[in-house]
Every structure is written in structure tokens, then in C-alpha cells.
Amino acid sequence: MTQVLISPSEVMQVLAETEAIREGHFKLPTGEHTNYYFQMPLALRYFNYARRLSVGLSRLLRLVPQISARLPKVSIVGASTGGIPVAYGVREALQAEQIMWAEGGRDGALHFRQYDEVKPGENCVLVDDLILSGRTMKSLIQLVKNAGGKVLAIGVIIDPSLAKTDFGDIPFVKLAEVPTLHFPNGEACTLCKDKGKPTVVDW
Ligand SMILES: [Zn+2]
Numbered sequence: 001m002t003q004v005l006i007s008p009s010e011v012m013q014v015l016a017e018t019e020a021i022r023e024g025h026f027k028l029p030t031g032e033h034t035n036y037y038f039q040m041p042l043a044l045r046y047f048n049y050a051r052r053l054s055v056g057l058s059r060l061l062r063l064v065p066q067i068s069a070r071l072p073k074v075s076i077v078g079a080s081t082g083g084i085p086v087a088y089g090v091r092e093a094l095q096a097e098q099i100m101w102a103e104g105g106r107d108g109a110l111h112f113r114q115y116d117e118v119k120p121g122e123n124c125v126l127v128d129d130l131i132l133s134g135r136t137m138k139s140l141i142q143l144v145k146n147a148g149g150k151v152l153a154i155g156v157i158i159d160p161s162l163a164k165t166d167f168g169d170i171p172f173v174k175l176a177e178v179p180t181l182h183f184p185n186g187e188a189c190t191l192c193k194d195k196g197k198p199t200v201v202d203w
Contacts, residue, residue, distance in 0.1 A: 006175070012178070035180060038158060057086065081103060118149035121148060123152050133165075155174070
């Protein structure tokens with residue numbers, strides 16, 4: 001049994017207590033209908049919860065040989081602004097060298113701030129609070145690779161398994177998986193049948 005500071009059920013308890021997870025019938029901006037809606041900043045706004053969650057994630061990341069062999073010469077890279085608190089917590093626990101994060105620009109493409117770029121040969125661990133379609137994470141992988149960096153592993157706090165995201169041979173760890181119903185474009189949504197109209201939510 002892997003020793004972590006926080007078990008998946010404790011993670012779920014934190015999310016429920018802070019209302020970072022809601023159960024019902026939701027329509028996401030992508031058009032998908034789901035039975036869970038996550039708003040992770042509601043949990044991460046509490047420093048102690050943010051620390052427990054990210055330290056728990058760091059324990060899993062430390063078990064990835066590609067990471068442990070290279071510490072502390074590793075950069076922790078947040079895939080979104082939601083990943084920033086996670087990146088800080090993971091960096092502290094791993095004593096990694098530095099933190100970076102990508103953001104969506106005006107054109108919608110993911111980018112680093114000017115002059116704040118991954119350097120050729122830089123070893124990167126990519127983190128986020130939540131993974132949905134995996135599109136943002138895949139853009140970040142490309143961004144890091146285009147700069148000549150190496151992606152050692154990916155870590156997220158919650159994986160609602162919406163897309164069963166496949167990152168090929170890159171190790172992918174998550175603190176908790178939440179099996180979630182998922183109906184692309186609301187087609188054949190059983191929740192529509194049982195619960196009527198979905199609540200329209202933003203990210
Ligand atoms: Zn529905």
C-alpha cells in the first residue's frame with residue numbers, strides 16, 4: 001500500500017466540505033452533461049487543505065523514478081492558474097528547483113509569460129488541480145516540448161475520468177479518481193430523462 005498523507009476518501013471529504021464538488025445534473029461549457037461539477041478553488045482557497053492535497057500528490061510523484069532520480073533539478077509547471085497552488089505545494093514537498101505556470105492567452109492558446117520559458121533540457125513535472133478533457137494538459141506538453149524541455153510526469157488532484165485521458169508513455173498520477181457520468185453534447189443523457197434540464201455552469 002502506497003503511503004500517502006491523504007487517502008482518496010479524505011480527498012473527497014475535503015471537496016464535499018468545501019463544496020468544491022457538487023452532485024446533480026450539469027451542462028459544461030463544452031456542451032457535455034455530467035453528474036458532478038468541480039470548482040477546485042473552493043477547496044484550494046484554504047491553505048491547509050491546499051497543502052494537504054498537494055503534499056499528498058507530491059508523495060505519488062516522488063514514486064515516479066524519472067522524478068526522484070532528478071530532484072532537485074526539476075521544474076514544477078502548472079497547466080493553468082488553477083494549478084498554481086498545487087505547483088507551489090508540490091514544489092515545497094519535493095524541494096524542486098522552481099515553479100512555472102502556463103496561461104490561456106487572448107487567442108485562447110496556452111503560453112508562458114514573456115521571458116518565462118522552459119529552457120532546452122529542463123526537466124518538468126506538469127500539475128493541475130483537475131483534468132477534464134485533457135486538452136489543456138496536452139497543449140502544455142506540446143509547449144514544453146517545443147521549448148526543448150522534458151516532461152517527466154503529470155500529476156493532478158482530481159481525475160473525473162471524463163475522457164480517460166491517455167498521455168502515452170508519460171507517467172500520470174492522480175490523488176483521487178471520481179467516476180463521473182459523461183454525455184458529450186448531452187446526447188442520450190440519462191440525467192435529462194430523470195432530472196429534467198441541467199444547470200448550466202462555467203469553469
Ligand atoms: Zn443531461
